[in-house]
Amino acid sequence: MVHETDNPRSGADADAHARLQYNGNSRSASWHYTVDDKEAVQSFEHIWRCWAAGSTTGNNQGIQVEVCVNSDGNYLKAIQNAAELIAKIMKDENIPISNVVQHNHFSGKNCPRNMREGNITWSQLITMVKNANGNVQQQKPITDNNKYRVLTGTYATKQAAESVLDVLKHRFGWLAYIEQDTKQWRVKTGTFTGMTAAQAGAEKIKAAKLAQIANIVAI
The missing domain is CATH 3.40.80.10 (Peptidoglycan recognition protein-like)
Structure with missing residues (x-):
């Protein structure tokens, strides 16, 4: 359908x-x-x-x-x-x-x-x-079951971080959070399964110009 x-x-x-x-x-x-x-x-x-x-x-x-x-x-x-x-x-x-x-x-x-x-x-x-030939490329099965998060670089104001958070949650449909880093703020995502998925998430954040830096951390 x-x-x-x-x-x-x-x-x-x-x-x-x-x-x-x-x-x-x-x-x-x-x-x-x-x-x-x-x-x-x-x-x-x-x-x-x-x-x-x-x-x-x-x-x-x-x-x-x-x-x-x-x-x-x-x-x-x-x-x-x-x-x-x-x-x-x-x-x-x-x-x-x-x-x-x-x-x-x-x-x-x-x-x-x-x-x-x-x-x-x-x-x-x-x-x-x-x-159509029916040869739709299938996603490769996930072999890396480790969990990762993506963390943005820091923002000078909480309002700037909240603007990024809004995009991640409502446009991308992701889980995401704001955390304070001394006097600045950063945004971290929910978990990704596998480094490939985490890298794709980091690239999507940068491609949307939400952050110049997007770090991947294992959890």
């Missing part, structure tokens, strides 16, 4: 939405995959029933795929990535193309809204799925 996040905020990418679920989603909704213009992130195995369809049948039978619409992403590329993912799921689970449906199919909700408004039409997505 195909959805859109309907969240156009900058930074509201697949990683941010996956972390939102991992950290305890405040909404009574869940989904199996989130896809953006760079990656597809899986939050639940297919055997888990996710609450996204708006109907018991859709929840019980559906594999829920959310496509990101963040303003700093490439929507067309996100749709192309979703088509690759859907093709692979169909192959793995022996699902016919006739069973690939919109969220609207089960609940009548205007979702996926951008597709329904014709930005990329539903028929175009189905054609992409049919033409």
